[in-house]
Amino acid sequence: MSAGQQQDPRSIPLRKAFNPIYHKYRSNLETALHRAIPSVEAHETIHRAWQLHQRHQREQRHAELTAMLNKMRNAVEELKKVDEKLFYWATVPRDPRRLIQPEAEALRGTKGSVRKALEARIEGLFPRELRTPTETPSIRGWEENWRPPK
Structure with a gap:
């Protein structure tokens, strides 16, 4: 030094x-x-x-x-x-690759993209379809007519 x-x-x-x-x-x-x-x-x-x-x-x-x-x-x-x-x-033991009967019945009336997202969902993991939380609002703004899929 x-x-x-x-x-x-x-x-x-x-x-x-x-x-x-x-x-x-x-x-x-x-x-x-x-x-x-x-x-x-x-x-x-x-x-x-x-x-x-x-x-x-x-x-x-x-x-x-x-x-x-x-x-x-x-x-x-x-x-x-x-x-x-x-x-x-x-x-009931769950197989993550298959849907159980109530889930399959609930998906019958859904659109293709929503259905695909719900089928691809792996239980216990963070949903991929959710956006990352940010401080700024969306570019498209707030969708007032949006309803969650049943």
């Missing part, structure tokens, strides 16, 4: 820690670590305590997820008791 440039004060400790010239600094750092954690047994105790804490957190999350799964199963069983048809449509 030239005389006019100054070092970033945050980089000096890193430079001292990783530069082999500063062995004295490294030995001081190791001594400080040994003072903080005086023995191997203390380090192992801290490590085991951390692992125990992680295990308790993992068991707690598992218990919460198990409770949610049981509640969902109970809700599905209740739906089965209340209405078989709703239960069927809620649990």
Whole structure:
């Protein structure tokens, strides 16, 4: 560095820690670590305590997820008791390449471009037919007669 440039004060400790010239600094750092954690047994105790804490957190999350799964199963069983048809449509496996019967019936009266857009729609993905939101209005303006497809 030239005389006019100054070092970033945050980089000096890193430079001292990783530069082999500063062995004295490294030995001081190791001594400080040994003072903080005086023995191997203390380090192992801290490590085991951390692992125990992680295990308790993992068991707690598992218990919460198990409770949610049981509640969902109970809700599905209740739906089965209340209405078989709703239960069927809620649990039918979906093939993303095919339309189910109610969707196919709804598409019968639609125009070609709308029908093509709805058939090409993949469930769970952001709709391609939507415009990107912008700060400016459309060039064509507002279509007052527009209605969503049924």
